[in-house]
Amino acid sequence: MAALTTKATAAARSAGLPATLFMITHRPSDGDHASIVTPVDAFETLDRSRAEFRRVLAGVTHEHWELATPCQEWDVRELVNHVLGGNVRYTMLLRGAGPAEVAATRSWDHIGADALASFDLSATEVVGAFGEQDALERTVHHPAGDRSGLDLLWLRIAEWTVHAWDLARAIGGDERLDPDLVDSLLARLDKHGTGLESGGYFTPALDAPSDAPPQTRLLLAVGRRP
Template identity: 35%
Template sequence: MHDLVNHIVGEHLWAPLLLAGATVAEVGDRFDGDVLGNDPVKAWDRAQRESNAAFHRPGALDIDVHTSGGMTPGVEYAWQMTSDLAVHAWDLARGIGADDTLDEELASSVYAYIEPEVDSWQGIGVFAPPVKIADSARTQDRLVALLGRRP
């Protein structure tokens, strides 16, 4: 679970810099390795607070952002980060044996964003291949299955 939380915190440490116009090269390796230190909760609180502020800055969603995938519209970057948080919330809940239920509106919105894109992500190491489940399955199950997880 440490690696998952470290990944999530690291992603949110990047956001303020990228949304301020930094390139991936300018951020460099400053968030490589363990970004949690001795207090993972404090590390998360700081990262999410600064990321949240950066995304809510006026005009943040109207700019193009440097990402590892190239220049990305700010609104697209926000969707990527939201999707990452939603799916990893499910991963974390599963990993620690907690309730893995996602908010239905969140699951539906993220599914609607990801479903048309998932085929283009195959083979680049973003997610495992989709898992087959019934079309009648609840939205969150279809979402995580689409991203290679077994609900």
């Protein structure tokens, strides 16, 4: 995998955070499903997931707002507002906000006049929060239970990635996700799960055929029907 130079990665390294945070399985270039183990920088994966959600969001127009999404309780506007609000809430969690303060943001309009600009602003803020000193080692009080800042980082990756697909499916956009991003997130979920299987945060996993491609396996793991 080619290295990506991002502000988040630089911030993490300057703060003394571990650059390589876990090992993932990569597909060889010849298309064989045999695997090799390669170190991956979690901040690179975070950056890939942010880019993927932004790519799809850039294609959303006001005509799309009321379309249904794979998240049955949300239309397109509500889904986008959820993702942008999640950026805000994760920043607050990383900086020690209490449950009531965080919960209050769920009723806010996070989209404003320009959804893409609002996403960029809130995403930059949350990536910066993850890059702060000791952020990944902190205990954060997520509504689903206490977890580390590193766990929270992978939840943000999952949210940006899965909801990018949800949004693409809703608006008839390109549903193909970054293959390296899919591999990284799938490896994490295979090892740790989402940590949000209870409480309705993610739809229960669906069975995947043994020969399913990685993106299909990922989507089925979070209850989507590709």
